Amino acid sequence: MVEFTLDGRTVTASDGELIVHAAARHGTFIPTLCHDDKLDPYGGCRMCVVDVEGAPRPMPACATRVAEGMAISTNGQITDYQRTLTEMLLSEHLNASPGGRPNELRDLATELGVDAPVILPDAKREEYDDRNQLMGYDPDACILCARCVRYTQEVMQCSALSLEGRGGHSRIVPTWGLSWLDTECELCGGCLSTCPTGAIYEKFEEGTERPESALEEVRTTCTYCGVGCQIDLKLDPGTKHIVKVTSKDEYLPNEGNLCVKGRFAFNFVHHPDRLTRPLVRGEDGELHPTTWEHALETAAAGLRKVIDEHGPQAVGFLSSARLTNEENYLIQKLARTGVGTNSVHSCEST
Amino acid sequence: MGRGASSNSIPEIENARFLFVIGSNTTEAHPVLALRIKKAVRNGATLVVADPRAIWLTKLAKRHLQLRPGTDVWLLNAMMHVILEEGLQDDEYIRANTVDFDAVREIVMRYTPEDAEKVTGVPAEAIRATAREYATERHAAIFYTLGITEHACGVDNIWSLSNLVLMTGHLGYESTGLNALRGQNNVQGLNDSGANPMYLPGYQAVDDPELRRKFSEAWGAEVPETPGYRLDQMMSGLHDGRVRALVLIGENPAQTEPNARHVEEGLGKLDFLLSQDIFLHDMTSKHAHVVLPASSFAEKDGTFTNTERRVSRVRRAAPLPGEAKTDLEIVLLLARALGTHWPEYPDAESVWNELADLAPAWYGLRYDRIEENGIQWPVPELGHPGTQFLHAPRPARPGGAKFYPVEYQRPIEEPDSEYPLVLSTGRTLYHYNSATMTMRESGITEKQEDPFFEISAEDASALGLAEGDWARLLSRRGALEARVHLSERVYPGLVWMALHFAEQKVNWLTHDVGDPLIGTPEFKISAVRVEPVA
Known part of the structure; x- marks a missing residue:
């Protein structure tokens, strides 16, 4: 535990705590852009600089650890730095929201009440295209904070994205200039989730007018694999269709991380192949759509006949890990008390 | 040990110092859990992977034990051989918390690393080094998946792992344990909920007359005494006439079960096949007599239980397509059509409450407690915080965790000149x-x-x-x-x-x-x- 001064107040921090975290605990919000708690401290964008007494220049709060007796100031000339930095970033930031994702830079600009004073003559960067259908990238929305690149390196530990070029020509590209489909990229979309400006976005949302904040959000548990990631299904309020899937850092056990299936494989929910009516096999040997009433009568009669002729033990139930606990509970209750057999199992008995 | 579940939790993984991943292609089967393994290695932990394939994790591993498929018992017995030979076992833990250790000691003494090398293909020195590293690191955790269980000797494999864990006392505290990574989203929960021929909800044995009486009274209907068929017994029952009707709920055994052509033949013989699913597939379109349109996860309320025993909420977000119904609703309609007299279940929560009332380890776990993050069972009373790791302060099995001596069994089918x-x-x-x-x-x-x-x-x-x-x-x-x-x-x-x-x-x-x-x-x-x- 160390003691330090924050804007004149004497407060404490744990050993090795970053200034940005200690300040937040004491109610002082320091804006950041290149910082993500999942990643190593970086200090690249300088948006979070603070004055540290005795230091020759402002220090990045996201990459500086509190030391005993430090005197930190987050107001005064610092807000001028933040305004200037924001203006500089905006002046080469031509496209605010290519896929409707949140844009922390724009939010910050609104909060600070600044706008781009000029658009730099070389702000336009080379167009970017890729044949994958999941992730789009617009260099004109990118502030080159490298959160995406660092996510691939530090969290996924794969070689998927790189920073390419220098100065005004810089942009993010899949490693070796390959397609996203041909690098080590596992299409998890972690780059997209960490991007502060929405420069990397769900490609299928390209050109959408509707910001992510206009979507309905329902928190639920992912249907793929036993990790049980917590996800937010984002629905179009009009169609009630899932249009994207996101997560949050405070969700357990995944802490905002997702995989390719959890983030992108949701269209099956609204697929035209979905069964929409009960089917019963007719005399002609084919399945025909019918009413629920008829289907349930036929189902009950079919089971009843087997029970009457061969006993309840001749009926088996195979339930599924795709179902909820509540559904599985009722299915075993149905097998045991409705039919009279303990033969209830699943293809996932291991 | 006395619990059918992973001993420890996902967030603990990143603080383990030694990770032994055996028969688990974690980055593909559990990608987000694998991020914790990656993080542990980045934090300086040692990773050893035992797998017949050079899976992605071997890139981060200090050592890859590329064993021949089905030789896990040899590998594990040889590791235990080294541990006992070098006196690295935890005698105090064994004495205080386990039974039947001597039977294992006797057997593993015959499994030398040098002989193991001949059978497994893993160098004896690699086996020795791994055994030493595992035994001497307190925060040593084991992770396994279907590479361990999907064998004719699957139970032997799990017992071997369990012997290894018990021998070293790596159980009952943080960032250690024996962790079965459950493959599918709610495998843990479907077994917890009693969709299992051996167990009523909450792992209460069907063959215990007292427990049957408890459930019969609660349900107002007799729980049958006759043992039920397991999946494999149902599949063979299709052919010998023991099973005449099958209710398939979101399942396609003609793809997911072994010898699938034979399974499909069997399904074709059924007097009655009912399928409840979200899609029609080749098998149901050919053989089902009735197909009921059901719900995806996004269209229903309830809970899933993940591989670390965490019960989390599932919430209805999207409307059901056409006339499709939730699986819960379908089961209730079917139950009524079959003449049961169940209570009203107005929602998923009312079903959950009935389960929790009947299953002691779930009793304290109610919906109002899992509005945000889920809670890990056991949760024996209201207000109980849930259980981050099992077998603390001692193994759950009454009388102590049991060692099971295991001998190597050859695989059922081995390559020959015709199928090499x-x-x-x-x-x-x-x-x-x-x-x-x-x-x-x-x-x-x-x-x-x-x-x-x-x-x-x-x-x-x-x-x-x-x-x-x-x-x-x-x-x-x-x-x-x-x-x-x-x-x-x-x-x-x-x-x-x-x-x-x-x-x-x-x-x-x-x-x-x-x-x-x-x-x-x-x-x-x-x-x-x-x-x-x-």
């Missing part, structure tokens, strides 16, 4: 089981669509096969065609294929002789031959 290659099966990152969901996602099929199998460059070139060629795989049960993928992950003599491809089902090839105790199929070892497609 070992076929192992599994999952990939991009698809999920029978892939009815993921094959409908074009952004994903772009990455992986055609059926393929992994084969070593040596084996492929001997057969005149190149990357991307179509080849035929044949076993004693069936044949299929898939694209050649030359892979350094498999060694000469081993081929591997995923189960996701509906058009070319790898389970046409696998055999259906499973574990004698629990019937788990030996998906990981079948003998096959590969031929070029003319």
